[in-house]
Amino acid sequence: MSPPSAMFAEPAPVSAPLPTKAPLKDQVKVAGNYSSTSTLAEVTSDWEKFTFNPIRESQVSRAMTSRYFKDLDNYAESDVVVIGAGSCGLSATYMLAKARPDLKIAIIEANVSPGGGAWLGGQLFSAMVMRKPADAFLREIGVPYEDEGNFVVVKHAALFTSTLLSKVLQFPNVKLFNATSVEDLITRKDAQGNIRIAGVVTNWTLVTMHHDDQSCMDPNTINAPIIISTTGHDGPFGAFSVKRLVSMQQLEKLGGMRGLDMNVAEDAITKGTREIVPGMVVGGMELSEVDGANRMGPTFAAMALSGCKAAEEVLRVFDE
Numbered sequence: 001m002s003p004p005s006a007m008f009a010e011p012a013p014v015s016a017p018l019p020t021k022a023p024l025k026d027q028v029k030v031a032g033n034y035s036s037t038s039t040l041a042e043v044t045s046d047w048e049k050f051t052f053n054p055i056r057e058s059q060v061s062r063a064m065t066s067r068y069f070k071d072l073d074n075y076a077e078s079d080v081v082v083i084g085a086g087s088c089g090l091s092a093t094y095m096l097a098k099a100r101p102d103l104k105i106a107i108i109e110a111n112v113s114p115g116g117g118a119w120l121g122g123q124l125f126s127a128m129v130m131r132k133p134a135d136a137f138l139r140e141i142g143v144p145y146e147d148e149g150n151f152v153v154v155k156h157a158a159l160f161t162s163t164l165l166s167k168v169l170q171f172p173n174v175k176l177f178n179a180t181s182v183e184d185l186i187t188r189k190d191a192q193g194n195i196r197i198a199g200v201v202t203n204w205t206l207v208t209m210h211h212d213d214q215s216c217m218d219p220n221t222i223n224a225p226i227i228i229s230t231t232g233h234d235g236p237f238g239a240f241s242v243k244r245l246v247s248m249q250q251l252e253k254l255g256g257m258r259g260l261d262m263n264v265a266e267d268a269i270t271k272g273t274r275e276i277v278p279g280m281v282v283g284g285m286e287l288s289e290v291d292g293a294n295r296m297g298p299t300f301a302a303m304a305l306s307g308c309k310a311a312e313e314v315l316r317v318f319d320e
């Protein structure tokens, strides 16, 4: 019986890890007249001759794992951690990364897909409403909208969220760790015994969801001098940090989100975004759970501008 490798004409195993930088174009031998400046039309001009460049599965694995674990190593000490990549967390990250390209910013997002509640406008409808003056944020990130007088409408919430996400992910000083949950907070005590938040405790979300039916699965950690928590209002994952601050007796109790009042809610949450305990700024709907603020329902102006204010609160701490 001939060995499996002789049965399938596969490329010879590669012993040493390949260089992670892209191979020089003249090292890449492919069919047809491909070059690294080929247009899509040229590449797809002759399906008879068409073929992809050769690869070995281990190269794919090494390309992914080498980068992921290098990122984990690099961001193990971050300057800022943002918990929750919803509209508020992403807006805060955008403003921070743009203002301070020297800061290392890690975003920890429990879902595989970041974006939180901002993929749809409300009740699974697609259009997103933002009250003026938050249209200034849409112009800042280049999202088109229809002007309706006191408010503007983005034709699909996903256009806002995907544009903001794309801008955030392009910053070289930002790393998104999605499908990853913050399971606890790292704390430090000062000489007077006061607690300061000093980082986060993380696990892959699928692990976090199975602590009750698997033996002990210890977490990972990220140290950072300041955290922005924007984990949304209460729900299966929501309001994580503020609930944890109550259980570790750093907050006496939660105010609990109140009924819907758009005009009251958006001003209160935006202007109320702040460092609620040393080392932790809370914004977006998570803040409504602390302050007992009203909810605003399907309007997103406060999420964007609370993110802007959260970034300012962090910069103030760094500038102190």
Ligand code: 48N
Pocket (backbone or CB within 6 Å): 083, 084, 085, 086, 087, 088, 089, 108, 109, 110, 111, 114, 115, 116, 117, 118, 180, 181, 182, 183, 230, 231, 232, 233, 237, 238, 239, 240, 283, 284, 285, 286, 295, 296, 297, 298, 299, 300, 303
């Ligand atoms: O979109 P959300 O839930 O939160 P915000 O504050 O960014 O935006 C809130 C907004 O979508 C509304 O709720 C609108 C305005 N409606 C208001 C109303 O009155 O109904 O994003 C929070 C993100 C989500 O992606 C979660 O998956 C994530 O935070 N998250 C976590 N990520 C990591 N670790 C955790 N422990 C965690 N908890 C939540």
